[in-house]
Structure formats: structure tokens, C-alpha cells
Amino acid sequence: MKLSQERAPVYEALCRYRENRIVSFDVPGHKQGKGNPELTDFLGKACMSVDVNSMKPLDNLCHPVSVIKEAEELMADAFGAAHAFFMINGTSGAVQAMIMSVCKRGDKIIMPRNVHRSSINALIVCGAVPVYVNPGVNKQLGIPLGMSVESVQKAIKENPDAKAVIVNNPTYYGVCSNLREIVKIAHQAGMKVLVDEAHGTHFYFGDYMPLSAMSVGADMAAVSMHKTGGSLTQSSALLLGESISEGYVRQIINLTQTTSASYLLMSSLDISRKNLALNGRRIFENVTSLAGYGIKEINKIDGLYAFSRELINGDDIFDFDPTKISVHTREIGLAGIEVYDILRDKYDIQIEFGDIGNILAIVSVGDRILNIERLISALSEIKRRYAKDPAGMLNHEYIEPVVVCSPQEAFYSEKVQLPLRETLGKVCAEFVMCYPPGIPILAPGELITNDALEYIIYAKEKGCNLTGAEDIHTEKINVMVKASH
Amino acid sequence: MEMWYTEEQTKNVRFSLRCDKQKYSVQSDFQRIEIFSTPEFGDVLVLDDRVMLTQKDEFIYHEMIAHVPMATNPNIKNVLVIGAGDGGTVRELTRYKTVENIDMVEIDRMVVDACKEFLPTVSSRLSDPRVHIFIDDGLRFVRNVENQYDLIIVDSTDPIGPGEGLFTTEFYGNCYKALNEEGILVNQHESPFYQTYSKAMKQAHRKIVEFFPVCKVYQAHIPTYPSGHWLFGFASKKYHPVNDLDEGKWNRLGIDTQYYNTRLHKGCFALPTYVTKQLMEGE
Numbered sequence: 144m145k146l147s148q149e150r151a152p153v154y155e156a157l158c159r160y161r162e163n164r165i166v167s168f169d170v171p172g173h174k175q176g177k178g179n180p181e182l183t184d185f186l187g188k189a190c191m192s193v194d195v196n197s198m199k200p201l202d203n204l205c206h207p208v209s210v211i212k213e214a215e216e217l218m219a220d221a222f223g224a225a226h227a228f229f230m231i232n233g234t235s236g237a238v239q240a241m242i243m244s245v246c247k248r249g250d251k252i253i254m255p256r257n258v259h260r261s262s263i264n265a266l267i268v269c270g271a272v273p274v275y276v277n278p279g280v281n282k283q284l285g286i287p288l289g290m291s292v293e294s295v296q297k298a299i300k301e302n303p304d305a306k307a308v309i310v311n312n313p314t315y316y317g318v319c320s321n322l323r324e325i326v327k328i329a330h331q332a333g334m335k336v337l338v339d340e341a342h343g344t345h346f347y348f349g350d351y352m353p354l355s356a357m358s359v360g361a362d363m364a365a366v367s368m369h370k371t372g373g374s375l376t377q378s379s380a381l382l383l384g385e386s387i388s389e390g391y392v393r394q395i396i397n398l399t400q401t402t403s404a405s406y407l408l409m410s411s412l413d414i415s416r417k418n419l420a421l422n423g424r425r426i427f428e429n430v431t432s433l434a435g436y437g438i439k440e441i442n443k444i445d446g447l448y449a450f451s452r453e454l455i456n457g458d459d460i461f462d463f464d465p466t467k468i469s470v471h472t473r474e475i476g477l478a479g480i481e482v483y484d485i486l487r488d489k490y491d492i493q494i495e496f497g498d499i500g501n502i503l504a505i506v507s508v509g510d511r512i513l514n515i516e517r518l519i520s521a522l523s524e525i526k527r528r529y530a531k532d533p534a535g536m537l538n539h540e541y542i543e544p545v546v547v548c549s550p551q552e553a554f555y556s557e558k559v560q561l562p563l564r565e566t567l568g569k570v571c572a573e574f575v576m577c578y579p580p581g582i583p584i585l586a587p588g589e590l591i592t593n594d595a596l597e598y599i600i601y602a603k604e605k606g607c608n609l610t611g612a613e614d615i616h617t618e619k620i621n622v623m624v625k626a627s628h
Numbered sequence: 629m630e631m632w633y634t635e636e637q638t639k640n641v642r643f644s645l646r647c648d649k650q651k652y653s654v655q656s657d658f659q660r661i662e663i664f665s666t667p668e669f670g671d672v673l674v675l676d677d678r679v680m681l682t683q684k685d686e687f688i689y690h691e692m693i694a695h696v697p698m699a700t701n702p703n704i705k706n707v708l709v710i711g712a713g714d715g716g717t718v719r720e721l722t723r724y725k726t727v728e729n730i731d732m733v734e735i736d737r738m739v740v741d742a743c744k745e746f747l748p749t750v751s752s753r754l755s756d757p758r759v760h761i762f763i764d765d766g767l768r769f770v771r772n773v774e775n776q777y778d779l780i781i782v783d784s785t786d787p788i789g790p791g792e793g794l795f796t797t798e799f800y801g802n803c804y805k806a807l808n809e810e811g812i813l814v815n816q817h818e819s820p821f822y823q824t825y826s827k828a829m830k831q832a833h834r835k836i837v838e839f840f841p842v843c844k845v846y847q848a849h850i851p852t853y854p855s856g857h858w859l860f861g862f863a864s865k866k867y868h869p870v871n872d873l874d875e876g877k878w879n880r881l882g883i884d885t886q887y888y889n890t891r892l893h894k895g896c897f898a899l900p901t902y903v904t905k906q907l908m909e910g911e
Contacts, residue, residue: 489797490796490797490798491796491797512765513765513767513790513792513793516765516767516768516771516793517767517793517796517798519768519771520767520768520771520793520796520798520799520802521796521797521798523771523798523802524797524798524801524802527801527805528801
């Protein structure tokens with residue numbers, strides 16, 4: 144019998160466990176918090192008492208047969224999927240499980256270059272080879288967009304042996320591709336469609352949202368419940384369509400997933416799913432109206448541009464996520480990262496990220512109008528107090544990659560560490576990216592171009608947090624010894 | 629049956645008033661609003677478990693927040709009051725015939741309505757024709773105003789809950805922008821005594837100093853506020869609150885006050901050493 148969305152089986156089982164006052168001679172060793180008073184004082188008894196290990200009444204995430212199985216079925220039902228997995232290693236874990244489920248060593252996979260690092264990480268692990276589709280670029284904003292259907296069609300034609308297509312739905316900035324059409328042409332060519340919906344949880348619940356992966360028949364989707372759905376950080380969901388074997392995907396997940404899955408994370412998924420299923424429509428109507436108000440007010444501030452649905456062009460901006468507040472800051476002479484830093488240091492406001500030309504504020508389940516007012520007021524003050532002449536500012540976020548070899552080959556090749564400025568023309572053997580957003584400027588196997596170097600140096604100068612390189616300060620980059628262009 | 633209102637002023641300190649009855653209790657969109665009648669302090673307005681005012685001691689707070697800036701610059705004509713839904717601050721301002729316009733911005737309509745109904749001695753002058761009430765977020769209101777007011781009074785709740793936005797850098801910056809070149813900003817500045825309040829006090833001072841050339845703090849004793857020792861901020865683009873005070877001019881106005889007088893005006897800026905030290909940490 145189908146359970147009602149009012150139920151939360153993992154949560155209910157934990158409540159029963161707590162009431163039964165079980166004496167534990169199993170792990171974890173803190174034994175409901177008693178063994179670690181300082182931590183218990185910090186996190187609270189209620190929290191520690193359900194930080195437990197898998198056991199018969201609580202099921203086991205590696206091989207669910209009871210309450211976790213029921214909770215996953217409810218999750219699938221809520222998202223309109225054939226099956227859902229609770230993921231406790233972030234959406235990165237879910238993205239990797241998707242790729243490794245359909246690709247093995249040497250297989251080709253079509254993806255936009257502005258994917259999150261987790262996708263390319265999966266390629267390093269499994270040895271699949273990326274076929275990059277250049278996303279569209281908005282010249283004014285300098286940001287990468289979605290993939291045009293035409294460019295995906297071309298990649299499919301040129302690589303009929305590719306196993307799958309990855310689509311961001313949406314990108315970090317909120318841009319959606321024409322997912323329905325991409326699914327159609329990929330399926331016609333016998334390819335699977337994997338969708339990174341790290342920022343798309345709300346597409347499944349709100350009205351007037353862009354189309355979700357499951358609703359247009361995509362094969363798999365990685366959904367970051369914790370980003371906009373309200374669950375705890377690191378908890379996520381992997382959704383499957385009808386065409387994918389649940390058992391095989393579980394085997395793939397179990398290759399890298401912990402065998403001690405956290406019940407705090409799982410119960411947060413369970414309770415958040417219930418809340419979204421029951422109240423999601425109302426919640427995201429409110430979120431959309433808050434974000435819409437923020438966008439409208441920010442656009443009254445001369446020099447700032449909060450971009451949104453007016454950009455929709457039926458192609459590489461097929462749709463736009465209405466819950467995002469993405470603001471172009473270059474016209475006030477400040478890099479996004481500079482505005483991001485001023486907001487935090489001077490105004491006690493933490494936003495999601497700032498890059499070269501833009502900032503992104505995420506509005507979600509937990510926001511109130513008073514906080515949106517603070518953001519708007521702070522931006523208006525930043526304009527008044529800090530605006531500079533925009534001349535000489537870098538104006539693009541996207542650098543077209545020149546791929547020389549596969550990420551795995553480059554990462555495991557013989558490499559040498561060279562100072563940044565001496566790497567021009569070499570092949571990169573590691574990632575270099577600003578985090579957030581975590582979209583690689585350089586990925587393993589790519590030629591180091593002047594554009595890329597200029598971008599890295601500029602980003603460092605403006606205070607971006609550069610990550611990915613073995614050298615933690617990104618003063619040096621690992622390059623391949625043999626391959627050079 | 630004995631009935632007591634008890635406020636947890638800090639985690640370890642409680643303050644109690646005997647009550648006769650509860651007159652009003654409602655949860656608005658922003659906060660819990662309650663009015664009790666008490667034998668010692670008369671009617672008491674409580675927002676989110678904090679005493680906002682009592683009939684017996686509200687004159688101290690309202691006189692000090694209004695008359696100190698008004699005496700410093702008797703030419704003030706255009707005033708913005710933020711918060712102050714009870715009407716006490718507005719009542720004091722309406723006593724000046726020279727004041728032409730008072731815009732009052734209160735976020736919670738239910739506070740205004742409750743005070744009009746149950747606290748008429750405080751809210752009586754909200755109907756003065758010079759008073760314009762805007763139900764809005766103060767932060768939002770000042771964002772859209774430039775170079776307009778002679779005086780802004782921030783009569784807010786504590787910086788937790790709906791009053792939080794009124795203790796922020798963006799708010800003080802926007803107030804600076806909304807004031808004209810002779811403008812004065814006076815704000816409810818918390819208390820130096822208990823740590824949670826003194827932290828808010830130091831932060832507020834640190835933020836205000838960023839904007840205004842003249843930044844002073846003055847004090848009053850208010851029995852029903854935590855520790856009884858309360859502060860106000862005086863920030864200004866031009867006037868010094870003591871050096872620019874014309875005592876004779878204010879006294880000739882003949883405004884009858886119960887707490888404020890011009891001798892006290894000069895004295896209230898003389899702060900205890902530990903308070904001065906705390907403020908200097910921020911500067």
C-alpha cells in the first residue's frame with residue numbers, strides 16, 4: 144500500500160527508538176551524547192540521542208528493506224520519480240553516482256563545460272571522456288548560459304557512441320536549457336540524460352517553475368535537498384526514471400558511500416520531503432514573491448542589474464529560476480567578489496557567492512521579507528559608499544576550454560609543478576576554480592591558455608577563493624610533463 | 629490567585645511585576661503584543677516578553693529621546709520617527725509648535741491599534757494633524773529618502789526580532805543619507821550593564837561612528853528596563869549636543885516636563901567610566 148506524504152518513516156522510527164531507551168553497546172561511542180558532554184551541550188541532547196548507527200528497527204542505507212525503503216519510496220513519489228535514493232554524501236555524491244552508473248572507462252559523455260567540479264571528478268575516477276558543449280555566453284553579463292539544443296544535437300551527431308548527456312537544471316545563476324527537447328534528441332540517439340539539479344529542488348514543488356528533470360522523462364537527476372529544500376547540509380537525493388536499474392545504481396553508490404550513514408541527515412531528508420510535499424507550493428510561492436520583490440528593488444539602484452526572466456530567449460536561456468537573486472555588479476566598478484566581501488565584513492550579510500562580475504543570493508524556505516530588505520538596503524549603501532569607475536574590469540566568466548586529453552589521463556600522468564606564469568601552453572593536470580561556484584576555470588587535460596591565466600590572476604587579485612590545485616595558494620599549477628600543445 | 633509578570637532580563641536575572649489583569653494579548657505578524665495592568669506601574673506594554681513601557685515611567689524615556697535633540701536645535705521642523713508605535717515619542721514632539729511635520733514609520737499596525745485603544749495617555753497625540761503614520765519597515769522607508777529630515781528618532785525594540793534591521797550598518801547609512809546637512813539622529817541605544825545589551829550597545833556605536841562627525845551617548849535611568857540604566861545615541865552632522873545648546877531659548881518655550889531639564893541635558897552626556905571605556909572600544 145502506498146504511504147501518505149504525511150508520514151516520515153525514518154523520523155518516526157527514530158522517535159520510537161528514543162522512547163524505548165535502548166541500552167547501546169554499539170557504535171557511535173558517544174552513546175547518545177553521554178560520552179561527550181561539551182558536544183552535547185553545543186548540539187543539544189535531542190540531536191545527540193538520534194545520532195545512531197543502523198540497526199534492525201532503523202534499517203540500513205546500504206541495503207534498505209524497511210523504514211529507509213519506505214522513506215525513499217515517499218521521496219520518489221513526491222518528486223515523480225520511479226525510484227529515489229537518500230544520499231548522505233552531498234549532491235556531489237549523487238552526481239558521481241549518476242555518471243558512474245552509465246559510463247565506464249573510455250566511454251564518452253556529453254556535458255556543458257560549466258558543470259560543477261563533481262561531474263569532472265567522476266570522470267577522473269571512472270575514466271570516461273568528456274565531450275564538452277560550449278554553453279551560450281551573455282556578453283553583457285559575461286556569464287555562461289545553458290546549452291542550445293542545436294549545440295547538443297551537433298555533439299550527438301559527432302559522437303554517436305557517447306553514452307549520456309549531462310544537463311545543468313538550472314546553472315548556478317539560474318539559467319535552464321530546453322530540457323524536454325534535449326531529452327528527446329538524446330533518447331532518439333540512444334543516450335541517457337543525467338540532470339544536475341543541485342539548485343533545482345524547488346522545480347518539483349512550486350508553481351510557475353522551470354520544468355524538472357523527472358517531469359520531462361530524464362533518466363537520472365541529482366537533487367540538492369539541502370540547498371533550497373531545507374534539509375541538513377550534505378543531504379541530497381538521487382532520482383531515477385523508469386529506464387534505470389535501481390539495483391545497479393545502488394551497487395554503484397555503495398562503491399564509495401559510507402557504511403555508517405548519518406541518521407541526522409536521513410531524518411532531515413525525510414522531514415523536509417514531507418514538508419515540501421505538503422507545503423511546497425505555498426512555500427515556493429512565497430519564496431518567488433520575496434525574490435521577485437528583491438529583484439525589482441535592486442533594479443531601482445542605479446548601476447546594479449538583477450537579471451531574471453527578461454533574459455529568456457527560447458534557446459540557451461530557455462527558462463530562468465525565479466527564486467534566485469543574481470546581480471551584475473560590474474557597472475558600479477566592483478567585482479562580484481568585492482561586493483560579496485563588503486556584504487559580509489561591513490554588513491553581516493552572507494550571500495552564496497560572488498565571482499568576477501556578479502553576486503548570487505539564494506532565497507529559500509527559511510527567508511523573511513525583513514532579511515530581503517536588509518540585502519536591498521546594504522546593496523544601495525554599497526553603491527553609495529563604494530562605487531568606482533568600472534573601466535579596466537574583466538568582463539567575462541567563461542573561458543572556452545581546449546581539451547587535450549581525458550581528465551583521468553591528465554590527473555594520473557607524470558606531472559610537474561610550475562609557477563603560474565610559466566604554465567602557458569602546457570596541459571593542466573589538476574583543477575583550478577573559484578569556490579564557490581566550483582565551476583573549473585581549468586580542468587585536468589585542458590590547455591592552459593592566456594585567457595585562463597589572466598582570469599586566474601585577476602580572480603586572485605580580487606580576493607576569490609581559488610581551490611583545486613595541489614598548491615593550496617594556487618601560486619603553482621601541476622602540468623603534464625609529456626603532452627604539450 | 630496571585631498573578632505576576634516575570635521578565636527574564638538575562639539568563640540569570642528576573643524582574644517581576646504584580647499584575648491585576650491582562651488587558652490584551654495577541655500574536656501579530658511580527659511579535660507577541662500584551663498589555664497588563666499592574667498596581668505599581670499602571671498599564672504595561674510588553675512585546676515578545678520585554679517591557680516596552682509602563683504608565684509610571686514612560687515619561688523618562690520619551691522625554692529624553694525627544695527633548696535632547698529638540699533643545700539642541702530648536703529649528704527642527706521635519707522629523708522622522710521610526711518604531712515608536714505606542715505614540716509616546718510623537719506626543720513629546722507635538723509639544724513644539726515649530727515642528728511642521730512628523731512622519732512615523734511603525735512596522736506593526738497592531739501595536740499602534742492596541743496602544744490607541746488601551747494606552748490613551750501615551751498614544752493621545754497620534755491624531756495630531758502634523759503626524760503621518762506609515763505602516764512599513766523602517767529600513768525600507770529610509771532607503772528611499774534623501775536629504776530630507778532635520779531629525780530622525782529611532783525608537784526601536786531590542787535588536788532581536790522585528791527591530792533587528794534598525795541596528796544595522798545599512799540602516800544607519802541610510803539614515804545619514806535621509807538627513808539634511810544639519811541632521812540629527814537619536815536612537816534607543818540599549819544598556820551598558822548586562823552583557824547581551826552592552827554588546828548591542830557597542831556594536832551600534834561602532835556602526836554609527838562610521839557615518840557621523842559628531843557621535844555622543846547620553847543616559848537616563850528607567851526603572852523597568854534591564855538594570856535600570858539606559859542609553860541613547862546622539863549623532864549629528866553639525867550640532868554638538870552640549871556646546872550648541874541654548875538653555876535660555878528652550879526654557880522660554882515653557883514646555884512642562886517631568887524628567888528633562890536643560891541642566892540635566894548637559895549632565896546626561898557625562899557617562900560613567902566603564903561606559904566610556906566600552907564605547908571607546910568601538911571607536
